[in-house]
């Protein structure tokens with residue numbers, strides 16, 4: 676089981692240093708990925724893997740406000756999140772930028788957690804599967820270091836976790852396109868994790884709110900009851 680913490684726009688360098696220490700002390704051989712804000716990247720050696728929430732698909736250059744491969748290399752970061760709905764919606768990341776990011780990361784041989792997920796409207800009108808297929812059409816689904824995170828937008832940060840049947844049905848659909856490990860994300864917390872962990876085909880979770888405090892994230896990992 677993969678436990679991924681998306682810290683979003685939370686944690687300073689100082690607070691993340693305490694977080695990283697506490698998390699590191701609490702985990703053993705679970706596969707844990709942590710995505711802190713870039714300003715909090717750490718050079719520490721940890722049992723978890725540190726990843727980047729964002730990058731621009733370049734080594735360096737005139738891209739105001741962005742970070743490229745050189746900045747990730749400084750922290751030995753080789754794991755990236757691409758396609759998160761907050762970046763698609765709030766920052767306007769479109770399919771062509773996402774494809775450029777995917778292709779760049781794949782050329783570098785990075786581990787990619789690629790996020791897909793439908794809006795409330797798409798969910799209500801029953802076209803989730805077609806929508807998700809359209810979000811997957813631009814990337815190489817046979818890429819060996821790909822992980823796909825299914826995160827319905829209506830479940831992110833809302834406390835409205837998708838029910839097990841929906842998650843199973845959607846993951847089964849995604850598995851017809853790829854053998855990549857599949858994560859679920861959207862209001863995962865220590866109360867619902869044990870049910871989610873039982874879902875066949877669910878190889879892990881991408882957690883936002885419930886990962887912000889190290890001790891709570893550790894509790895969630897423990898409650899999942901799966902290595």
Ligand code: PGA
Nearest residue numbers: 831832861862882883884
């Ligand atoms: P949430 O966020 O756990 O706070 O719903 C998940 C995510 O956006 O990755």
